[in-house]
Amino acid sequence: EPEVTQTPSHQVTQMGQEVILRCVPISNHLYFYWYRQILGQKVEFLVSFYNNEISEKSEIFDDQFSVERPDGSNFTLKIRSTKLEDSAMYFCASRRGGDEQFFGPGTRLTVL
Amino acid sequence: RKEVEQDPGPFNVPEGATVAFNCTYSNSASQSFFWYRQDCRKEPKLLMSVYSSGNEDGRFTAQLNRASQYISLLIRDSKLSDSATYLCVVNPLYNFNKFYFGSGTKLNVKP
Numbered sequence: 001e002p003e004v005t006q007t008p009s010h011q012v013t014q015m016g017q018e019v020i021l022r023c024v025p026i027s028n029h030l031y032f033y034w035y036r037q038i039l040g041q042k043v044e045f046l047v048s049f050y051n052n053e054i055s056e057k058s059e060i061f062d063d064q065f066s067v068e069r070p071d072g073s074n075f076t077l078k079i080r081s082t083k084l085e086d087s088a089m090y091f092c093a094s095r096r097g098g099d100e101q102f103f104g105p106g107t108r109l110t111v112l
Numbered sequence: 113r114k115e116v117e118q119d120p121g122p123f124n125v126p127e128g129a130t131v132a133f134n135c136t137y138s139n140s141a142s143q144s145f146f147w148y149r150q151d152c153r154k155e156p157k158l159l160m161s162v163y164s165s166g167n168e169d170g171r172f173t174a175q176l177n178r179a180s181q182y183i184s185l186l187i188r189d190s191k192l193s194d195s196a197t198y199l200c201v202v203n204p205l206y207n208f209n210k211f212y213f214g215s216g217t218k219l220n221v222k223p
Contacts, residue, residue: 031209033211035213041215042199042213042214042215042216043150043156043199043213044213045210045211045212045213048209048210050209055209056209056210058210089153091155091156099144099146099161099203100146100158100161101158101211102158103155103156103157104155105154105155106154106155
């Protein structure tokens, strides 16, 4: 069964450093998403991506964040200068066109 | 007001019990509704979509009440493996590409 994959599973970084979180969505899916979940809190929408451009972003998704689909298979989330409060699980999800989103296993980001 | 609100629980029930969760949403124009299940430190997984007429999948029944703006999930004959956090997810009509998650309701099924 096809699945969304994410790498790395855990990323530790120093405050102020740049990180890139990687996702490989399901191959025939058209819509891509990033979410974050701070420990003990709810899943929060960050951004959606369709047809090689951002279709929607939340207020969390400020200039520190960017997304790319560089090669037709990977979907990346870059955080330019990490802050302590960026520590969270980051989930990638993809959707073909129906309602259901499929989530990847997540990347745990720890900012020290 | 939050887009989606859920009772955080926990709901502690014995095996075999029937348990129900509700979720309220603030935007009357909301289009699509879902229940996801999330195990500790894992990704959310779709449990079921919620249709206007209500729908059932085995031991799970989902209902939508548009007039009162809530959706419900009923679990019959609870199993130990049903222990998880249940997330209510809403997709607004005005934005097909944005999904709002509730903070989840924790269920503990005990032997």
